[in-house]
Amino acid sequence: MTVTSTATEPLAPEPPTAPEPTTAGHQPAPRPVVVLDGLGKTFGSGQSQNTVLEDVDLTIGQGEFVALLGASGCGKSTLLNLIAGLEAPSKGAMEIPSDGVAFMFQDANLFPWLTAQGNVELALELRGVPKAERKTRAEALLALVHLQHAGKKRPHELSGGMRQRVALARSLAQDKHVLLMDEPFAALDAITRDLLHEELTRIWRHTGRTIVFVTHNVREAVRLGQRVLLLSSRPGKVIREWRIDDAQKQPEQAALLADEMTAALRQEISRHV
Numbered sequence: 674m675t676v677t678s679t680a681t682e683p684l685a686p687e688p689p690t691a692p693e694p695t696t697a698g699h700q701p702a703p704r705p706v707v708v709l710d711g712l713g714k715t716f717g718s719g720q721s722q723n724t725v726l727e728d729v730d731l732t733i734g735q736g737e738f739v740a741l742l743g744a745s746g747c748g749k750s751t752l753l754n755l756i757a758g759l760e761a762p763s764k765g766a767m768e769i770p771s772d773g774v775a776f777m778f779q780d781a782n783l784f785p786w787l788t789a790q791g792n793v794e795l796a797l798e799l800r801g802v803p804k805a806e807r808k809t810r811a812e813a814l815l816a817l818v819h820l821q822h823a824g825k826k827r828p829h830e831l832s833g834g835m836r837q838r839v840a841l842a843r844s845l846a847q848d849k850h851v852l853l854m855d856e857p858f859a860a861l862d863a864i865t866r867d868l869l870h871e872e873l874t875r876i877w878r879h880t881g882r883t884i885v886f887v888t889h890n891v892r893e894a895v896r897l898g899q900r901v902l903l904l905s906s907r908p909g910k911v912i913r914e915w916r917i918d919d920a921q922k923q924p925e926q927a928a929l930l931a932d933e934m935t936a937a938l939r940q941e942i943s944r945h946v
């Protein structure tokens with residue numbers, strides 16, 4: 674087994690937008706930033722051995738938005754942990770960014786004693802941004818998530834959606850190419866989630882980040898992903914992939930795609946009932 678790292682250069686402070694199409698709408702092939710080759714993960718040993726992932730082959734290009742869909746317990750979070758370098762694979766090879774990744778979870782996990790701006794400034798401090806620059810950069814990041822007026826508020830004074838926006842600004846403050854998101858909007862109401870989908874799409878286009886987004890929600894996957902990957906259960910591997918262009922995100926087409934994905938997901942779940 675070899676675990677290698679790609680040498681990705683750090684993001685510029687003002688990241689570029691995602692690459693424009695070249696001729697006749699053809700996108701240049703994005704540079705791979707995550708490569709998983711025959712990846713497997715087994716927890717425990719002997720009687721309690723649990724092979725969660727097996728033969729996962731996946732290449733994610735720079736600037737792509739990939740949604741990972743799968744039944745509960747199929748290994749989505751484990752896959753993110755492997756990409757983050759938090760877990761080591763049991764089998765296979767992988768290339769992940771040498772400068773690490775940013776992670777965002779369902780729970781914002783903000784420090785309650787710090788203001789919204791303080792939470793973002795702390796992430797900047799941890800990556801070595803000089804004190805004199807932190808305030809301006811944190812303000813710019815809070816403006817990016819439309820929270821320019823809430824910088825002085827503490828987490829308990831913010832709504833769930835606002836807390837997730839702060840968490841997103843904090844993830845962006847880490848200035849990594851790759852952002853892993855593990856069901857970040859699952860606990861939010863439908864209207865707030867809808868607003869955050871718009872915000873995240875705008876921010877993704879603006880920053881050119883590579884995003885891997887785990888969800889149970891088929892509509893969320895269609896709404897956000899350029900690629901939607903369906904993981905099987907026991908063991909988890911990528912069994913289907915949909916590529917979704919902007920035209921397919923229009924309501925009628927999106928509903929059809931969501932129905933197709935729901936049927937595939939149901940079929941996968943019923944295999945294990």
Ligand SMILES: Nc1ncnc2c1ncn2[C@@H]1O[C@H](COP(=O)(O)OP(=O)(O)OP(=O)(O)O)[C@@H](O)[C@H]1O
Nearest residue numbers: 716717723725743744745746747748749750751752
């Ligand atoms: N550190 C660990 N040690 C042992 N088993 C683990 C560990 N992490 C995950 N697992 C097991 O791996 C399996 C997959 O878990 P994982 O959290 O990756 O699934 P998931 O698809 O993200 O689930 P959900 O959608 O419910 O969050 C589960 O059976 C879980 O118990």
